[in-house]
Amino acid sequence: MLKVAICGGSGYTGGELLRILSSHSKVKVTAVTSERSAGKKVTDLFPSLYTYARMEFEPLKPEKLLKKADLFFLALPHAASQEAVDFFYQNGKKVIDLSADYRLHDPKVYSEWYSTNHNFTNTLKKAVYGLPELHRGKVKKSSLVANPGCYPTSAILGLYPVLTKGLIKSGSIIIDSKSGTSGAGRKGSVNFSYCEVNEGFKAYGIAGHRHTPEIEQEISLIAKKKIKVNFTPHLLPVNRGILSTIYVDLIKRSDTKTMIELYKKIYGKEAFVKVLDENFFPNIKNVAGTNFCEIGLKVDTRTNKLIIVSAIDNLIKGASGQAVQNMNIIMGFKESEGLDSLAVHP
Amino acid sequence: MLKVAICGGSGYTGGELLRILSSHSKVKVTAVTSERSAGKKVTDLFPSLYTYARMEFEPLKPEKLLKKADLFFLALPHAASQEAVDFFYQNGKKVIDLSADYRLHDPKVYSEWYSTNHNFTNTLKKAVYGLPELHRGKVKKSSLVANPGCYPTSAILGLYPVLTKGLIKSGSIIIDSKSGTSGAGRKGSVNFSYCEVNEGFKAYGIAGHRHTPEIEQEISLIAKKKIKVNFTPHLLPVNRGILSTIYVDLIKRSDTKTMIELYKKIYGKEAFVKVLDENFFPNIKNVAGTNFCEIGLKVDTRTNKLIIVSAIDNLIKGASGQAVQNMNIIMGFKESEGLDSLAVHP
């Protein structure tokens, strides 16, 4: 059994790591940290995680943790993750970082968007952007995975096939995304209190959200040229799920059927990407609680735009599930181990 | 125009006072206070209150406020209200206090349930419990109204007719109440964050909620004997509304029709109490956004229990609307002035 530690385990992504790993046949969680909740039982914060009834949160003491585990999931806040990642990595451990700290290859871009410097640029160079559908080979050989952000996962998976095939005008990409409220994390804040969110809907971070450079980095790599996008996130009054509606200009005339065939061909062997048949479109309900990404496609023949709709669970394929998927790849486990739950409906 | 000040105007009850008074034909709001938001515009906290676009929150300085208004609504936290109420009252102002500080006649009971002493017991004696349907005459002559709590409003209005007629066994009363989340106030707290409340439902404060002695005080006065109740509140994943399901043992056999007739007779002239016809029962949707209380009745002939279901909007009939109703009574305005909005459906 692989010994695994979770650093920063009291938030929603930490909780999801715990839950997913509890049914993983090859893994044992040996430690889970939380500064604020150190000494509390896991079930005090997550009453439904009955299987962890005897486990307690401990403070994050890297030296002490080193001996406890061979693979580390870090679900710490941005910036706070930099040093811990470096420490575990330099000490020969496998590290999967769920923060944004090791996602952007260029430390200048990082400091521009995250308002803090990157102090471990050598380690940064070792990090692989852990979107398995794009970088599986690199992940397999890596000991340090930067787990992708939730919005970028939905956007990049939606855009990859048409970009890699060079079918769209690169200046035309608009990504209109809508996320469930768990994306804001588990925190006390009037803005994310029940009454303020319920029966509401709004855009936020327009033309300034931090996931923009992450999306641009990856799609520029796919397209092999610099691409800028318009990315607008919105806050949905649901717990989970991201749905991105993506608008792109096709270079040549095409139709829906052709596009679906292309996507099915490219994603045909992927366990977690479901390209839907014509006239079917994703609903976040269908992927909530799962590691799946659904993609629906429509060519608007009146304007020759392709509309791509992709949906994921922001906490699973957009965070903890993808992290476990990356672990499975690194460790040579079956890629879907622990991750094959279907959505509970309704 | 009556000049009115609102002390503690940044929470949900404060916002509702502002909103209701904005369409009141005889009142002008001249000041609104908030310690934390002093200097901010009302519309910074309540973007939808367009009519207050030029008004700012100010700190609560009683001396300064004295000159600004003739009637004071206090929507301050419990204990914080004691002194301010006393000050405005002793300076000859009309005061309507939305906190619990002046509701319990017996200061010992107050300190037992609220874990703090009452330091203004002489002023306390002057306070009238402002449930107009029971105490309209006293409210009319009063300058100090203790505005009832939300749960007590729903429970007492439900129980009043059978209690005043002596039809039920006083030891048998069970009040199972369910409240929308706005009852917890406008605050940043993980427990009341969207994700924790949404798709959830739970009981809380079982056998220990502070509204228990308030209910017991009033129904004991009605029944003219000491009554203890079982009161269990629950947290509903909706913004607004309280629905109380009340179980009582009838002393004699009766039936639903008879009970409805009694309730209709007693509440027939009340503008804000709607006794429903047989086989109709309240839904919080029907009263949300309004000052109405709906009551539905059923006698279970198998067990000879009467089941009373009452519904109100916790922030309106359970707080700010009832406060305005009390103001209307004190000032001799039409009792429903500013309060006749119907529920927006759906």
Place this chain on the structure above:
Amino acid sequence: MLKVAICGGSGYTGGELLRILSSHSKVKVTAVTSERSAGKKVTDLFPSLYTYARMEFEPLKPEKLLKKADLFFLALPHAASQEAVDFFYQNGKKVIDLSADYRLHDPKVYSEWYSTNHNFTNTLKKAVYGLPELHRGKVKKSSLVANPGCYPTSAILGLYPVLTKGLIKSGSIIIDSKSGTSGAGRKGSVNFSYCEVNEGFKAYGIAGHRHTPEIEQEISLIAKKKIKVNFTPHLLPVNRGILSTIYVDLIKRSDTKTMIELYKKIYGKEAFVKVLDENFFPNIKNVAGTNFCEIGLKVDTRTNKLIIVSAIDNLIKGASGQAVQNMNIIMGFKESEGLDSLAVHP
């Protein structure tokens, strides 16, 4: 008092007309029709409309209704409205039609998108598209108003200032709209049942929604050239509200401040359009239950796109409220009469 009849009063727009008119000082509702609910009390279908406790639905018999009212609101299904509108109009009555039957000036476009012929093309020529902010003068002189659709209202109000000033590339318009579920009407359908909608989110009618030609007609008129748009509606798990996120390419470089100034200038005297200050954006919560439209603006200087966010209540500014606004204009009443409620928060 103006005598008013509502044809098709059992759905959500009919209910909203009843509710709004109940507080209108110059109007008396003399008849309300429903085929399916004829003979039932209004309060059987709308328990919260206490003020209509004595009114019953009647079947739609045009001859009989003629004598009962001077102005007719028609909230009938599409196609079903054609003949009734013609009848009341030809008999000299004022008519405000909430269906789509008289919105599209070109009957060919109508039959193409609505799969039925228009049989009253002469009457169609008399109809004015009742978006007061664009066509107030025409509405004032008209006896037949085609009340705009909900999505078009949000889209056109958002686009009007930049289009009328010729600031954007007309081929670039993308309208990504999200609507509350009441937009689907009051009906029994598995797809709109609580469990299927709750915790879900999806796009629908991609590149084929019937509101597309309505938007294109109006914005082409503003721009004085043929414009095609990409319009994608989504289904939000809330009761009310439409938020449209609109992406347009600016012809010249500009900035957010300049755009806000332009919008404020153009809409400055409008009672129901609120252009928000910089860094503020609409939330459907702020307009739900009201006739207001909120507009927020942001120029993305990286891509020189303007992002326009507009929000309305789909049943009020998007239907019944706008219908009453049109009535007020036609009749010479104050334009905001009956329509000045603020949103209930939370």
Place this chain on the structure above:
Amino acid sequence: MLKVAICGGSGYTGGELLRILSSHSKVKVTAVTSERSAGKKVTDLFPSLYTYARMEFEPLKPEKLLKKADLFFLALPHAASQEAVDFFYQNGKKVIDLSADYRLHDPKVYSEWYSTNHNFTNTLKKAVYGLPELHRGKVKKSSLVANPGCYPTSAILGLYPVLTKGLIKSGSIIIDSKSGTSGAGRKGSVNFSYCEVNEGFKAYGIAGHRHTPEIEQEISLIAKKKIKVNFTPHLLPVNRGILSTIYVDLIKRSDTKTMIELYKKIYGKEAFVKVLDENFFPNIKNVAGTNFCEIGLKVDTRTNKLIIVSAIDNLIKGASGQAVQNMNIIMGFKESEGLDSLAVHP
């Protein structure tokens, strides 16, 4: 692999059977029926059940089904189940019936509450009421299990310990239950449409719900005397979960600690019943998506009442999960096989 057929597979309980069985290591679903959806793919109705992409619904032809499976789950409407159950049972198959048709031992009580006769009273005598925590031994030996109703499961599990120990007054039991909307089934109905349920809350079926005699049958058997209860269901605006708040009079003075000890002792070995520690109470969120039942307890020493709060997922422990649990018992599989998922939070 055990071959299993699901009769009536297009509703929510059918969908849950499919989902749960898809991860069951000892079972293969060989047929699923639906009259209305015969010929459709399972994924047309349940897009998230990817693993059934190649399976279609077929009409319910008992003769034909006989050969296909060894164990039959019937998720048919009440009354419709009678004959099919009898047929499969008489033909030597194992049958687990999720309808109410075989739950009530007395056919007179059945016809009184369900307004239809029972035509298979001999088969009825063979049926075991499949609440494993009470009747595991009988279930084990049985070929015909009447799977309990959702409300009864929550109520009976809550009451069993104090009833079997004779600690409460049998005339005093009040069960105030609140259910998520999936309890109403998957159907098109205005009353259960999103807009009507969302932001609403109401009681229904007061003193007349069909689960009353089922609860009374079982608790009378436990207490070894006839017991009548007051049972009031309410409709919660959530998808899943039942929370029952149960009030009983204790015969002797007791306290919370003692009661918790008793419940822990009685349920200590049960895989699916979680008795919570003092001051912890159930939340439907903690059990939604799982087969667990949470129970919290509080003695109100002021009134000597015990308040029992129990929570389950109405579709799992209250239906399909319990059905699989019963199958596991009958077949000698591990009782929790396929059923050990934890709740997804949030």
